[in-house]
Amino acid sequence: MFSKHWVFSKTHGYSSQTSPMDSAIAKHSPELVAGERSGHTAVVEGNFLYVWGGYVSIAAAEVFLPNDEVWYYDLERGVWEMGKMSGEVPPPMSGTCGCSLNGDMYIFGGCNDNGQTNQLYCVNLLDGKYSWRKVNHKSGSTPSPRDKLSCWVFNGRLIYFAGYGHKQLDDIRNNRSFLMDEASTLRVDDIYWGWNNEVHMFDPTSASWSEPHTSGRAPDPRAAHASATLGHKGYVCGGRIRESRTSDIHCLDLESWTWSEIVPASTVPMGRSWHTLTAVSDSTLFLFGGLGIDCEPMSDGWAFDVETKKWRALEHPYMNKPRLWHTACQGKDSDVIVFGGSCDYILLVDTGHCNDALVFQIQPYPLFRICEDYIAKNVKNCKLLQKQLPCMPPKLMSAVQRRMSFF
Structure with a gap:
């Protein structure tokens, strides 16, 4: 059960309507806000949500x-x-796959x-x-072109899974890792489109690509699925497999490279694609x-x-x-x-893209977070808190001042 929630939403605006800046960083103002978009990349680094790319629908x-803008949202202010x-x-x-590692944002495919x-x-x-x-x-071979794939970050390496893309005919003969899209009738120079279930790993230290040999039964080739990393395991949920959408869940042990399908012991969510995990x-x-x-677009949440x-x-x-x-990132205190x-x-002509940030509280907050949020939210309307604010410890005072602008 969610004990608290916030939503941040302002009138949408695009950077082309803002004044050019001499410096790399634009000054913030109440009117400055990331534009509506879908299929973008987002990561959390420190106390900021960074957003890049994506698309909107304009006049069909x-x-x-x-591509020369990065938007960042201060999660405290x-x-x-x-x-x-x-x-x-x-x-x-x-449709790029984005992730962060040691302060760097990587994007692959799209x-x-x-x-x-x-x-x-x-x-x-x-x-x-x-x-x-x-x-x-x-060294190594770059994966074939693709989008709507996913990524796990483990032991300083980027591990990519699946996606929709194209391959040469010679590369898909007797290839069980590639499922051809029969609806894709365009054939140019023996190039075929479809889904895959390949696992590719990139090591930034050695700048090398590799394709780990996995055991166990791999998930069916798919795209527009969702994935997440827990410990030394990467999880995959749902996605599109040809014309169907599924809610199956699979696990890849990132140390032994062993696949296993998880059979839920309860009611399962409806099959879907373009969701987040x-x-x-x-x-x-x-x-x-x-x-x-x-x-139909969905709004349900599951743990x-x-x-x-x-x-x-x-x-x-x-x-x-x-x-x-959309994108979903873990923030402070498991938000x-x-x-x-x-x-x-x-696929509708008048697609409704969004630019609001929905903050879900998943776990109970620590006492410090509860205190700073309560004070920041109520200090303007409470004379007692206003009098006591200057007496707060410096750490709490600084946190409250940042949070006051949020509320």
């Missing part, structure tokens, strides 16, 4: 968001800012005006420069939203206990806010921050 056309990006900037894209890509890019989020670099590998404790995963088997193998439906305050192709996505079936 899909328009990619600017509730304020958006925008940073201008430089360097080897990736093309505008949607779809741009030229179709799916298999390029890997990296940008440091902590130095304030936001300079992209294209990551060139020194977020680790919120040592044994719990949080599932939210997605596109259901009836092609899965990997030890008991049980799903549990969760009550939450956002049942009227369906989301698909889950859902940003953007679509509230409509994305």
